Amino acid sequence: xxxxxxxxxxxxxxxxxxxxxxxxxxxxxxxxxxxxxxxxxxxxxxxxxxxxxxxxxxxxxxxxxxxxxxxxxxxxxxxxxxxxxxxxxxxxxxxxxxxxxxxxxxxxxxxxxxxxxxxxxxxxxxxxxxxxxxxxxxxxxxxxxxxxxxxxxxxxxxxxxxxxxxxxxxxxxxxxxxxxxxxxxxxxxxxxxxxxxxxxxxxxxxxxxxxxxxxxxxxxxxxxxxxxxxxxxxxxxxxxxxxxxxxxxxxxxxxxxxxxxxxxxxxxxxxxxxxxxxxxxxxxxxxxxxxxxxx
Amino acid sequence: xxxxxxxxxxxxxxxxxxxxxxxxxxxxxxxxxxxxxxxxxxxxxxxxxxxxxxxxxxxxxxxxxxxxxxxxxxxxxxxxxxxxxxxxxxxxxxxxxxxxxxxxxxxxxxxxxxxxxxxxxxxxxxxxxxxxxxxxxxxxxxxxxxxxxxxxxxxxxxxxxxxxxxxxxxxxxxxxxxxxxxxxxxxxxxxxxxxxxxxxxxxxxxxxxxxxxxxxxxxxxxxxxxxxxxxxxxxxxxxxxxxxxxxxxxxxxxxxxxxxxxxxxxxxxxxxxxxxxxxxxxxxxxxxxxxxxxx
Numbered sequence: 001x002x003x004x005x006x007x008x009x010x011x012x013x014x015x016x017x018x019x020x021x022x023x024x025x026x027x028x029x030x031x032x033x034x035x036x037x038x039x040x041x042x043x044x045x046x047x048x049x050x051x052x053x054x055x056x057x058x059x060x061x062x063x064x065x066x067x068x069x070x071x072x073x074x075x076x077x078x079x080x081x082x083x084x085x086x087x088x089x090x091x092x093x094x095x096x097x098x099x100x101x102x103x104x105x106x107x108x109x110x111x112x113x114x115x116x117x118x119x120x121x122x123x124x125x126x127x128x129x130x131x132x133x134x135x136x137x138x139x140x141x142x143x144x145x146x147x148x149x150x151x152x153x154x155x156x157x158x159x160x161x162x163x164x165x166x167x168x169x170x171x172x173x174x175x176x177x178x179x180x181x182x183x184x185x186x187x188x189x190x191x192x193x194x195x196x197x198x199x200x201x202x203x204x205x206x207x208x209x210x211x212x213x214x215x216x217x218x219x220x221x222x223x224x225x226x227x228x229x230x231x232x233x234x235x236x237x238x239x240x241x242x243x244x245x246x247x248x249x250x251x252x253x254x255x256x257x258x259x260x261x262x263x264x265x266x267x268x269x270x271x272x273x274x275x276x277x278x279x280x281x282x283x284x285x286x287x288x289x290x291x292x293x294x295x
Numbered sequence: 296x297x298x299x300x301x302x303x304x305x306x307x308x309x310x311x312x313x314x315x316x317x318x319x320x321x322x323x324x325x326x327x328x329x330x331x332x333x334x335x336x337x338x339x340x341x342x343x344x345x346x347x348x349x350x351x352x353x354x355x356x357x358x359x360x361x362x363x364x365x366x367x368x369x370x371x372x373x374x375x376x377x378x379x380x381x382x383x384x385x386x387x388x389x390x391x392x393x394x395x396x397x398x399x400x401x402x403x404x405x406x407x408x409x410x411x412x413x414x415x416x417x418x419x420x421x422x423x424x425x426x427x428x429x430x431x432x433x434x435x436x437x438x439x440x441x442x443x444x445x446x447x448x449x450x451x452x453x454x455x456x457x458x459x460x461x462x463x464x465x466x467x468x469x470x471x472x473x474x475x476x477x478x479x480x481x482x483x484x485x486x487x488x489x490x491x492x493x494x495x496x497x498x499x500x501x502x503x504x505x506x507x508x509x510x511x512x513x514x515x516x517x518x519x520x521x522x523x524x525x526x527x528x529x530x531x532x533x534x535x536x537x538x539x540x541x542x543x544x545x546x547x548x549x550x551x552x553x554x555x556x557x558x559x560x561x562x563x564x565x566x567x568x569x570x571x572x573x574x575x576x577x578x579x580x581x582x583x584x585x586x587x588x589x590x
Contacts, residue, residue: 130500166487166489167498173483177480177549181476181549184549185465187545188465188539193457202466208468210505210506215502250486251580253556261548
């Protein structure tokens with residue numbers, strides 16, 4: 001099938017998804033606020049000229065504000081789309097925002113798939129993301145070739161926008177808490193003479209392990225904070241969780257505590273480091289030397 | 296090898312370890328404050344008469360206070376042991392307490408293995424526990440036949456008591472936080488229309504998963520709070536973590552938040568339920584009906 005696809009947002013996730021669409025044989029226009037990324041994508045095979053009638057618009061920007069802007073802002077895409085086009089919205093956003101976008105797209109005859117993604121940049125480049133998707137049957141049907149090209153697992157979570165973003169928020173609650181809890185446990189262990197390497201060796205085989213522990217603790221052991229996923233993600237995503245929770249009077253004290261640690265990490269200048277750097281908040285507070293810091 | 300073993304504490308973990316020792320061909324005396332459990336163990340093959348010179352004493356009681364009492368209290372075992380006997384201490388206790396016990400045992404010529412266990416009652420009965428062990432070479436050597444009979448994995452964590460208990464505290468920090476975070480995320484999801492079953496189906500395959508989530512979330516989905524591991528464990532074990540942390544000025548805010556939720560669970564009468572019942576704290580606070588509660 002020949003398909004015209006616009007991908008808005010060529011960060012590590014969006015770039016990988018755009019490449020996956022190219023590999024599937026689609027014509028793909030990549031757009032980004034950074035002109036050098038858009039130019040790079042053209043050199044990788046993306047189309048160079050504007051695309052009049054895309055079949056699908058994949059939005060892989062940072063947050064709700066950027067999503068609203070690229071869809072309905074001054075140069076927003078949606079008013080120019082023909083009826084039946086699908087917007088596949090991949091940013092982590094509040095469920096209510098997803099419902100609002102679905103409705104505003106519908107006013108233009110455009111379908112909206114609430115489709116937050118997870119898996120990281122490596123899986124994005126390999127076309128093996130997980131997608132937590134919800135939307136009406138027409139949105140799923142129109143999005144199917146894009147999902148086939150970019151995702152290994154598509155969770156179909158309901159026939160209206162909001163459910164996908166709600167599940168993403170649930171996942172982010174746990175992922176964010178688990179990274180910070182790993183940092184808390186590892187540095188607590190250091191106060192008792194347990195090295196980060198020993199912590200990883202033992203706890204990854206015990207009931208205290210988590211997906212995030214096994215993924216992030218090696219970064220601390222290696223002293224490598226190359227940002228696969230930045231600290232800055234977590235004040236945003238846990239903020240969405242807590243705003244959404246607050247709207248229904250739900251109290252989430254563990255999420256609150258984890259958010260507090262990420263905010264401290266941002267305050268001491270770690271926002272652009274890998275999120276495992278939240279361990280430095282604990283280490284600095286207790287005078288511990290993490291690997292790579294005691295040289 | 297014929298070996299004489301005394302197992303003190305025939306709860307689900309101790310009983311399983313005692314049975315594993317029987318299966319290895321050892322003579323095993325089981326002791327418990329509940330006479331019916333000791334009698335049951337005799338009917339399962341344990342020796343009926345007092346044992347004068349055990350080669351090893353395995354202590355599988357609830358906490359430090361009980362450990363101190365059975366070793367050095369009014370009828371304490373250690374003063375009556377011959378030199379070279381090993382005490383294998385399996386309760387979750389503060390690292391400093393383990394160091395103190397090692398020293399007091401040494402004054403009687405008795406070896407002490409700091410050997411907290413994990414794995415649950417099923418693995419205890421199968422002789423497949425994990426043991427986080429530390430102690431001197433003599434203690435390890437004397438304990439080896441018991442470890443062979445009861446454990447699948449022995450982490451050798453150092454040549455002095457304290458390291459085993461420290462690693463156990465690190466593991467309990469994470470395990471306790473992960474159970475409560477799972478409850479927080481699952482009930483938050485319910486406020487957004489996500490059923491517990493759907494939560495389990497999706498999140499167990501995503502980056503938000505943990506060993507504890509996969510083990511305990513099914514209890515909530517099934518509405519089954521049969522206590523495989525009781526809520527009451529967590530105020531005790533997270534209390535050890537926080538007392539140990541406080542002694543070195545280490546701040547553990549996520550552990551604090553999780554402990555608060557377990558304390559609330561105890562306050563509303565859930566102490567003897569399965570620890571997944573911490574979800575009821577969230578559900579009651581938000582007027583949610585967990586599975587099995589809305590009948």
